[in-house]
Amino acid sequence: MAIDDKVSAIYDELLKRNAGEPEFHQAVAEVLDSLKIVLEKDEHYADDGLIQRLCEPERQLIFRVPWTDDEGNVHVNRGFRVQFNSALGPYKGGLRFHPSVNLGIIKFLGFEQIFKNSLTGLPIGGGKGGSDFDPKGKSDREIMRFCQSFMTELYRHIGEYRDVPAGDIGVGGREIGYLFGQYRRLANQHESGVLTGKGLAWGGSLVRTEATGYGLAYFTQEMLKHHGESFEGKKVIVSGSGNVAIYAIQKVQELGGTVIAFSDSGAWVECQDGVDVEKLRDVKEVRRERVSAYVDEVEGAVLHEEGSIWDLPCDVALPCATQNELNGDHARVLADNGCSYVAEGANMPSTADAIEVYRERGIHFGPGKAANAGGVATSALEMQQNASRDSWTFDYTDERLREIMINIFKTCASTAKEYGHEGDYVIGANIAGFKKVADAMLAQGII
Ligand code: GLU
Numbered sequence: 001m002a003i004d005d006k007v008s009a010i011y012d013e014l015l016k017r018n019a020g021e022p023e024f025h026q027a028v029a030e031v032l033d034s035l036k037i038v039l040e041k042d043e044h045y046a047d048d049g050l051i052q053r054l055c056e057p058e059r060q061l062i063f064r065v066p067w068t069d070d071e072g073n074v075h076v077n078r079g080f081r082v083q084f085n086s087a088l089g090p091y092k093g094g095l096r097f098h099p100s101v102n103l104g105i106i107k108f109l110g111f112e113q114i115f116k117n118s119l120t121g122l123p124i125g126g127g128k129g130g131s132d133f134d135p136k137g138k139s140d141r142e143i144m145r146f147c148q149s150f151m152t153e154l155y156r157h158i159g160e161y162r163d164v165p166a167g168d169i170g171v172g173g174r175e176i177g178y179l180f181g182q183y184r185r186l187a188n189q190h191e192s193g194v195l196t197g198k199g200l201a202w203g204g205s206l207v208r209t210e211a212t213g214y215g216l217a218y219f220t221q222e223m224l225k226h227h228g229e230s231f232e233g234k235k236v237i238v239s240g241s242g243n244v245a246i247y248a249i250q251k252v253q254e255l256g257g258t259v260i261a262f263s264d265s266g267a268w269v270e271c272q273d274g275v276d277v278e279k280l281r282d283v284k285e286v287r288r289e290r291v292s293a294y295v296d297e298v299e300g301a302v303l304h305e306e307g308s309i310w311d312l313p314c315d316v317a318l319p320c321a322t323q324n325e326l327n328g329d330h331a332r333v334l335a336d337n338g339c340s341y342v343a344e345g346a347n348m349p350s351t352a353d354a355i356e357v358y359r360e361r362g363i364h365f366g367p368g369k370a371a372n373a374g375g376v377a378t379s380a381l382e383m384q385q386n387a388s389r390d391s392w393t394f395d396y397t398d399e400r401l402r403e404i405m406i407n408i409f410k411t412c413a414s415t416a417k418e419y420g421h422e423g424d425y426v427i428g429a430n431i432a433g434f435k436k437v438a439d440a441m442l443a444q445g446i447i
Pocket of ligand 1: 092166372373375376
């Protein structure tokens with residue numbers, strides 16, 4: 001059978017067996033497209049059902065999470081943990097608490113995580129979890145009770161050598177604290193390596209909070225450098241205003257760029273003179289308010305409730321909000337306005353159409369599984385510190401992160417070139433991420 005037909009047959013079967021999971025289909029389609037190029041050279045990667053095994057999670061857990069609100073009403077949410085692939089190390093990936101969460105979303109995230117984690121060069125497998133719980137508007141005590149109920153089921157499935165969750169959308173330092181507390185109580189042991197993103201006094205790592213955003217900035221800086229440019233004098237749009245966006249904005253501005261816009265799910269803020277990062281942190285991290293509060297307090301910032309953040313002319317676009325936030329039409333506007341670099345801080349923020357436009361219009365594009373790998377990479381550094389009962393300095397950890405991101409960019413660039421698609425970092429990331437996992441799976445037999 002021709003490679004194209006072989007891969008199409010695998011994809012058709014996957015669509016049938018995973019009906020109603022469009023985000024998972026999208027993530028797999030993009031990877032399979034790149035794998036055709038590998039299979040043309042090395043057909044043995046299609047042996048022994050390797051591709052089918054890679055697309056089927058090793059284990060999928062779905063569980064009930066009941067909790068009681070401050071008025072005494074009982075709510076029932078659904079919890080998920082998809083343990084996708086552990087060929088390279090224990091399952092590793094975040095937990096997302098957001099009303100949009102369903103099995104398909106967690107599977108797409110877990111699938112992406114396999115390749116992302118492989119690209120870091122560190123010994124971590126891929127997994128993801130979460131719940132359709134909506135933390136918005138909940139009191140601190142409600143969040144705590146929810147986290148405790150969630151962990152009461154999850155704790156038996158995780159562990160330092162088994163599966164190591166962390167944060168994602170809706171799960172930050174506060175939630176990791178409540179989750180760790182409940183794990184420690186149920187397991188009756190202080191097992192630091194079971195979660196990452198912990199507080200500094202109880203096994204956390206310096207730089208973990210900043211890592212995804214900083215890592216994105218380091219990756220993009222390396223991509224700019226590769227094309228003979230730098231952040232100096234560049235206008236940059238960063239969508240979102242959560243943990244990834246805030247520290248991407250901070251580092252981009254330190255590296256000489258001007259961030260001219262950011263957003264939340266309800267509005268976007270234009271700030272042609274740059275972002276006051278300390279003010280943004282105060283609004284989002286301390287007061288947990290909307291971006292409109294930033295506009296009320298910072299001169300020159302303009303709130304937009306209409307139109308799209310991607311309508312604003314810029315040189316570099318860094319989508320850091322959520323999946324499929326940037327579509328083909330947005331990408332065309334970005335290109336028309338002269339934007340020549342896009343790198344993803346969020347997971348799969350560009351639709352397949354948008355990626356097509358980047359290719360057609362010559363936009364240099366860093367896909368999320370490479371560009372946002374700094375978060376999970378620093379989680380793996382946290383695991384190293386936990387395993388050696390050590391804690392590293394900020395500068396040492398930051399330097400390790402920077403080296404990892406530069407390495408990831410170089411790997412994507414050299415792999416794309418090796419396979420005849422120079423400059424296509426999607427193909428580079430997918431192939432490099434895949435080969436390491438695939439070689440490990442082939443060596444470990446049919447399991
Ligand atoms: N949620 C982050 C990601 O998408 C980090 C996961 C982790 O640190 O395990 O990669």
